[in-house]
Amino acid sequence: MVETESKMKRKRYEKELHKLQIELCHLQEWVKQKGLRVIVVFEGRDAAGKGGTIKAITERVSPRVFRVVALPAPSDREKTQLYIQRYIQHFPAAGEIVIFDRSWYNRAGVERVMGFCTEEQTRHFLEVCPMFEKEIVTGGIILIKFWLEVSKKEQERRFQARIEDPLRQWKLSPMDIESWTRWYEYSRARDAMFEATDTDSAPWHIVRSDDKKRARLNCIAHLLSLIPYKKLARDKIRLPKRSDKGRYDDQATLEGRRFAPEKY
Secondary structure (H helix, E strand, O other), X not given: OOOOOOOOOHHHHHHHHHHHHXXXXXXXXXXXXXXXXXXXXXXXXXXXXXXXXXXXXXXXXXXXXXXXXXXXXXXHHHHOOOOOHXXXXXXXXXOEEEEEEOOHHHHOOHHHHOOOOOHHHXXXXXXXXXXXXXXXXXXXXXXXEEEEEOOHHHHHHHHHHHHHOOOOHHHOOHHHHHHHOOHHHHHHHHHHHHHHHOOOOXXXXXXEOOOHHHHHHHHHHHHHHHOOOOOOOOOOOOOOOOOOOOOOOOOHHHOOOOOOOOOO
């Protein structure tokens, strides 16, 4: 087991992250060439570290392959649709990896705890969700589900940091404050969700996230292990010689134009 008494040092983290991000680029090329369709679901309590983990995954790859979906609250029209309908329209085509920053599991978590749906609706969701996900997998989509598990003490520390830091205050919504008071309700909702939807065809993968750096690395490494891929040979690229045809002083023509003040 990895020793976790102390937080991982940034230098080591950046070194390991760089290695993993190179592998994500190899995975990206494999997914494109083989026409794979992948869905990665991220769930967890508020301040569990979902956003930072997703950013670590996506910051060095193409947004045309790794597509992040973070849906807002449903519109009045969407509320009249089948519950799962608004998510299905974002499912991947060939050569795409779609990352859901929260997903249809809102119904089993925040909607249930905050009273946005009835217990009957939650019960129905937990009953049909495994069948729905089995159909996704049977249809050829690779479905990977991550739950980021943060401790009560660490969540409190992160909430306090958001309150005090003007660069993080936008992350703290009235919903977050309300969820803060309902720790054990969320725990029971989590347990019921795992009990119903942790299946052989679509299992949950739990990542301890009190140490954000370790959590990101562990999550990426596990993600890479769940999608068999190979490093593809790439054609060597050489820049051709620039043509001098029509050569002129193209910088002189910018004189008198509006440039941003160079304050730095």
